[in-house]
Amino acid sequence: xxxxxxxxxxxxxxxxxxxxxxxxxxxxxxxxxxxxxxxxxxxxxxxxxxxxxxxxxxxxxxxxxxxxxxxxxxxxxxxxxxxxxxxxxxxxxxxxxxxxxxxxxxxxxxxxxxxxxxxxxxx
Numbered sequence: 210x211x212x213x214x215x216x217x218x219x220x221x222x223x224x225x226x227x228x229x230x231x232x233x234x235x236x237x238x239x240x241x242x243x244x245x246x247x248x249x250x251x252x253x254x255x256x257x258x259x260x261x262x263x264x265x266x267x268x269x270x271x272x273x274x275x276x277x278x279x280x281x282x283x284x285x286x287x288x289x290x291x292x293x294x295x296x297x298x299x300x301x302x303x304x305x306x307x308x309x310x311x312x313x314x315x316x317x318x319x320x321x322x323x324x325x326x327x328x329x330x331x332x
Contacts, residue, residue, distance in 0.1 A: 210321045211236040213304045218326030226292045229326060231304030233285040242307040243280055243287045244319060247300035247328075254303065256314040258289060267312040272298075294330045301325040 217229040229245070244259035258268045258278035266278050277290040287304055305319035313319070 211238065211306055213306065213321055213323035215302065215304045215323045215326040218302060218328045220329045220331065221294055223294060223296055223330055223332050225294050225330070226290070227294065227328060229289040229291065229302055229304075229328075231287040231289075231323060233306075237285050238280070238282070238287070238306055240310055242310060242312055243278075244305045244307060244313070245278060245287075245289045246303045246305060246316060246319075247298075248303070248325075249297075249300040252300075254316055256316070257302070259307070259312045259314070260287065261310065261312060265312060267314065269314075291328070294328075296330045296332045299328060299330050301327050 212234045214232050240262040242261045245257040246254050248254040260266045260278045260280050275293045280287045303325045304323040306321040308320050
């Protein structure tokens with residue numbers, strides 16, 4: 210399995226922006242799709258966004274139009290640009306590598322996970 214490390218989380222006011230990064234160590238992402246998930250306190254982990262090797266993307270309805278996922282295959286990096294942040298976006302955000310090449314939303318379809326980075330949006 211590839212080891213993933215997230216960074217870029219923090220505290221931001223509502224309406225602000227953050228950019229999360231995910232780096233691979235040990236192994237590369239390969240051609241697998243990559244995704245971001247989040248877990249708010251007391252809630253289950255939920256899908257946020259995913260991107261394929263070729264750059265196709267999919268988003269949860271709750272973040273569509275505000276978040277942008279991207280990847281740099283040469284650098285083995287995945288990013289999540291988050292704009293117009295809302296208090297309900299507060300969660301631990303996780304980067305994950307899919308078992309598949311295409312876009313998937315189920316957490317069970319991802320086999321490598323980072324430790325997560327905390328994002329807190331104040332009102």
